[in-house]
Amino acid sequence: MTELLPQLIASSILLGGIYGLMSMGLTLIFGVMRIVNFAHGEFLMLAMYLAVGLAACGIDPYMGLLIAIPVSLIFGFAVYKCVVSPILDQPHVVQIFTTLGLSIVLQNAALLMWGANFRQLQLPYGDRVILVFGAAITLPQVIAFAAAGMFAAMLFLAIRFTYLGKAIRATAEDRKAATLMGIDTNRICLLTFCVGTACVAVSGVLMAPLYATYPTIGANLALTAFVVVVLGGMGSIGGALLGGMIVGVLDVAGGYAVGTSWKEVLYFIVFITVLLIRPTGLFGIRGAEEFDEAR
Amino acid sequence: MIRRYPNELRGHLWPGILFLGALIVATASSNLFLQDAVIVILLWAAIASAWNISGGFAGQLSLGHAAFFGLGAYTSTLMNVHLGLSPWVGMLCGAVLAAVVGVFIGLASTRLRGPYFAMATIAFAAALQVVAGRWYSLTGGNEGIPIPFKVGFENFMFSSKFSWNIIALVYVIAVYSIAVWIEHSRFGFQLAGMRENESAAEALGIHTRWLKIAAISLSAFMTALGGTFYVQYAGFLDPGYVLSFSLSIKFALMCIIGGMATPFGPILGALLVTVLEMYLRAHLGGGSSGLYLIVYGVLLILVVRLMPEGLIIGVPKLWQRMRASPVA
Numbered sequence: 001m002t003e004l005l006p007q008l009i010a011s012s013i014l015l016g017g018i019y020g021l022m023s024m025g026l027t028l029i030f031g032v033m034r035i036v037n038f039a040h041g042e043f044l045m046l047a048m049y050l051a052v053g054l055a056a057c058g059i060d061p062y063m064g065l066l067i068a069i070p071v072s073l074i075f076g077f078a079v080y081k082c083v084v085s086p087i088l089d090q091p092h093v094v095q096i097f098t099t100l101g102l103s104i105v106l107q108n109a110a111l112l113m114w115g116a117n118f119r120q121l122q123l124p125y126g127d128r129v130i131l132v133f134g135a136a137i138t139l140p141q142v143i144a145f146a147a148a149g150m151f152a153a154m155l156f157l158a159i160r161f162t163y164l165g166k167a168i169r170a171t172a173e174d175r176k177a178a179t180l181m182g183i184d185t186n187r188i189c190l191l192t193f194c195v196g197t198a199c200v201a202v203s204g205v206l207m208a209p210l211y212a213t214y215p216t217i218g219a220n221l222a223l224t225a226f227v228v229v230v231l232g233g234m235g236s237i238g239g240a241l242l243g244g245m246i247v248g249v250l251d252v253a254g255g256y257a258v259g260t261s262w263k264e265v266l267y268f269i270v271f272i273t274v275l276l277i278r279p280t281g282l283f284g285i286r287g288a289e290e291f292d293e294a295r
Numbered sequence: 296m297i298r299r300y301p302n303e304l305r306g307h308l309w310p311g312i313l314f315l316g317a318l319i320v321a322t323a324s325s326n327l328f329l330q331d332a333v334i335v336i337l338l339w340a341a342i343a344s345a346w347n348i349s350g351g352f353a354g355q356l357s358l359g360h361a362a363f364f365g366l367g368a369y370t371s372t373l374m375n376v377h378l379g380l381s382p383w384v385g386m387l388c389g390a391v392l393a394a395v396v397g398v399f400i401g402l403a404s405t406r407l408r409g410p411y412f413a414m415a416t417i418a419f420a421a422a423l424q425v426v427a428g429r430w431y432s433l434t435g436g437n438e439g440i441p442i443p444f445k446v447g448f449e450n451f452m453f454s455s456k457f458s459w460n461i462i463a464l465v466y467v468i469a470v471y472s473i474a475v476w477i478e479h480s481r482f483g484f485q486l487a488g489m490r491e492n493e494s495a496a497e498a499l500g501i502h503t504r505w506l507k508i509a510a511i512s513l514s515a516f517m518t519a520l521g522g523t524f525y526v527q528y529a530g531f532l533d534p535g536y537v538l539s540f541s542l543s544i545k546f547a548l549m550c551i552i553g554g555m556a557t558p559f560g561p562i563l564g565a566l567l568v569t570v571l572e573m574y575l576r577a578h579l580g581g582g583s584s585g586l587y588l589i590v591y592g593v594l595l596i597l598v599v600r601l602m603p604e605g606l607i608i609g610v611p612k613l614w615q616r617m618r619a620s621p622v623a
Contacts, residue, residue: 036410036413036414083596086600087600090603091603092356092408092409092410093356093551093555093599093603094599094600094603095410096356096358096409096410096413097547097548097551097595097596097599098595098596098599098600100358100544100595101592101593101594101595101596101599102592102596103592104544104588104589104591104592104595105588105589105592105593105596107585107588108585108586108588108589108592109585109589110585111585112585112586112589215585219540223417223418223421226414226417226418227418230411230414261425261429262425262429264421264422264425265422265425265426265429268418268419268421268422268425269422271415271418272403272415272418272419272422275403275406275407275411275414275415275418276403276406276407276415279406279407279411
């Protein structure tokens with residue numbers, strides 16, 4: 001146990017960082033628009049396919065971020081205009097089933113285009129191992145963690161200290177009041193959705209070297225993202241990071257203690273328990289889970 | 296012509312025609328494909344109606360109804376395989392078990408609204424799927440369980456499609472009757488009040504907590520019955536299917552496309568979705584397995600956007616509008 005401890009800690013932290021970044025887009029979009037994007041996992045899956053495709057063209061996936069980010073911004077823009085913006089003020093049924101419909105479409109489009117086979121992105125330096133305090137970690141894990149931390153910090157600073165960030169926070173707090181203060185909330189929603197999509201794309205590209213890519217990977221990871229976001233609190237970026245860490249620890253420690261095949265049950269139990277005891281999560285927007293009755 | 300019938304019966308005209316049609320196919324047709332299609336449509340119609348009790352009438356959007364379906368399927372199968380009990384007994388036990396679980400989900404629903412409830416139910420069904428797939432000694436794991444093929448009424452196993460058809464018909468009429476009863480009962484009015492405005496309903500003295508629990512539990516009970524029927528008919532229990540998220544979506548989707556909170560909506564939805572699925576699979580199918588699901592997804596987005604009340608209310612409305620103002 002003791003000689004394994006550094007390994008377990010290192011693995012949990014690295015995994016947690018990636019889970020955190022993966023969930024950030026979901027939490028950002030929820031915070032501003034109060035829409036749970038059930039197609040979140042499919043966005044992630046598409047980004048992973050993009051990385052795999054770029055690698056096939058000989059482009060290093062980390063360089064590929066320069067392509068993935070603009071592409072995801074355009075994709076986010078298109079999805080927002082066609083699918084999301086009309087449902088902003090609709091009842092939950094409409095919001096849930098529209099994004100769910102989108103996820104069905106994207107998942108099966110991927111199945112149709114690329115087939116159900118697993119694809120593993122191979123990096124020339126992918127199996128390089130770094131030893132830190134007796135813990136062995138691979139280079140892609142480190143890069144993913146560092147990049148996740150960097151993007152999270154950038155997002156956090158932008159939202160905290162820029163004027164636009166202030167507008168985003170105001171919209172998240174109260175869309176009607178923000179509109180009355182002269183904020184173009186439609187534009188803020190559009191911007192948030194695009195940024196959220198870009199976050200997902202970044203994490204997808206970073207995860208592509210670590211996980212096999214296949215059409216339903218998104219659906220599997222989206223459940224984890226929901227757990228992370230609910231744990232950290234819907235709408236809170238710091239919460240997403242912390243939630244990611246907690247799920248990372250649960251994942252690694254649970255895998256060690258009860259075996260990898262049962263660890264999923266563990267975090268579903270945690271998920272449902274948190275939902276029941278504290279639906280706002282650790283840092284959630286208080287009252288967000290109540291929603292407006294009037295809508 | 297319709298006007299000659301008493302008022303109460305008029306609403307049941309279309310469902311009546313459908314049920315009669317199913318009966319005619321069951322007795323008169325020798326086409327096995329057609330008979331199978333009718334059985335499957337009736338089964339999904341019954342389950343979509345069962346989902347409707349919670350999702351439609353009570354407004355609790357569950358995306359985990361496969362959990363109840365799977366509970367029904369597993370309870371009867373395990374009791375049959377391990378204890379040698381008749382699946383009929385197992386079906387009842389499974390339904391009661393699902394109803395008890397439904398009480399807990401209902402308790403959860405009093406704290407969780409909208410998407411939170413949907414996520415919790417997804418997680419619940421996913422957890423059950425993992426347990427069913429991994430608890431090898433009890434459930435046989437991911438490989439599933441073949442149902443012993445011993446023909447006989449007491450074994451819930453029939454060699455003729457006719458018997459399956461009649462049972463499915465009884466099942467769907469039972470769920471439909473419950474829906475009709477709900478629509479016209481005090482229970483139903485209270486549910487409608489709660490669905491429209493929960494705080495106002497509470498202020499009027501309606502116990503919304505018990506209403507939700509009752510509706511979800513009843514819905515779970517009826518869904519679990521379908522789970523047993525399905526595995527007995529299919530002859531094989533596969534955790535990857537009976538507990539899957541896509542099955543949960545399917546139940547909800549049929550009901551939403553047809554029309555939520557109406558007795559006939561889910562039946563219409565099940566008919567349309569199943570026929571569409573069979574047609575698309577036959578014509579697009581084969582190698583391009585994902586294509587019909589894309590159509591499914593687009594249809595879901597469009598119906599939810601353009602006719603949020605479902606086709607059963609949306610289409611007549613559209614028809615009236617077109618008659619009132621003929622275009623060009």
